Amino acid sequence: MIEEARIKKNLKQFTFPRLSGTDYEIKAYKKLTKEVENLNLKYKVQFFTFSSFYSRIYPKIGFSSVSIILFLFYLNIHMSISIILILILFTILIISIILTRKPEKIQFITKMDSQNVLVKIKSLSKEKKNYDRIALFISHLDSKGQRFTIKIRIRIFKLWITSSISLTATIISKNSILRGFELIFYIIGLFPLIFNLLSTIMMLLNTTDNSSDGAVDNASGIACNLELLNHYSIPENRLIIIYGFFLLELKNAEQWVLDIFIII
Known part of the structure; x- marks a missing residue:
């Protein structure tokens, strides 16, 4: 039977800071x-190495590169200089995108x-049909x-998106649609530019640390899985079930999720 007390016990024991790659x-x-082991079940362990680049550095490169490109278009400095700088930034972005297509290969x-x-x-x-349906x-x-709470991070992201769209519209209007009113659009574009730069700086300042107890994300999931594991470890309750406890979402676990009927 499912026991609430056991779920609470497991939730409590896994609620502590446990940043990936640390002793915690x-x-x-x-x-x-x-x-x-207490349930007399066997398990497999897949060891792997990963880099902090994908989850912690790559997003900052992407957002800051786009902001710098918009800033260069807004300044409208000498065309050749702008093109060179923008090409450099686009190259950085493309290389980053190529690298992150297979994040498990990143080792720097x-x-x-x-x-x-x-x-x-x-x-x-x-019955053979039962072997064709595996729940994971x-x-x-x-x-x-x-560093910043989820509420603040959402506001920063919304501010960045809104200011980027506004600044892009202003730049297009200034350079192609309403030529002759450049000064007005320089002044109008100054406000989204400032907000965009501020939100980008806030993103860069948002560092990852080992401060989160992770009760909701995801000690609750661990506790639920352990309770289900306890239930289905009893022979008469058994189906074909795989329990996965992964680090960094499904990193390096692709071979375990192939041919699965249900993933929960």
């Missing part, structure tokens, strides 16, 4: 494997170690704190 994440990993900046945990419960049914229950084991 290892602590969470050891707690998890101990819980699985800060490299860290982590691991995924996989628990598979086999069905006792001998997943939750990520780590937590990630950031």
Whole structure:
């Protein structure tokens, strides 16, 4: 039976800062494997290395590059200089996009170690149709704190989007639609430009840290998965079920999610 007390116990024991790549994440990993072992179940561990570039640096490169490009268009400095600077920024963006198509291949900046945990419960049914339908229950084991709260981060992102659109519209109007009114549009464009630069600076200042207890994201998911694991570890309750406890979402776990009927 599903027990509320056990869910609360697991929620409490996994509610602590556990940033990926740190000793705190290892602590969470050891707690998890101990819980699985207590159920007399076997598990597999996939060790891997990852870089801080994709999740922590790449977004900042993208947003700041776009802001600088808009700033150059707004200034409307000598065409050849603008083209050179914009080409450099576009090159940086393209290289970043190419690199992040396969983030698991990125091995520079800060490299860290982590691991995924996989628990598979086999069905006792001998009917072939049951083997064609596998349910995968997943939750990520780590937590990630950031300098600014989620509410502030959303406001910063909205401000960046709004100011970028406004500034782009102003630049287009100044340079092509309403020529002869450049000074007016310089003044009008100054406001979205300032907001855009401020929001970009705030994004750059938003560093990742190990301050989040991660109760909602995602100790709650771990607790629910462990409770379901406890339920389906009883032979008469069994289906074909795979439990995955992943770091960095589904990083390096693609081979485990192929041919899955349901992913929860």
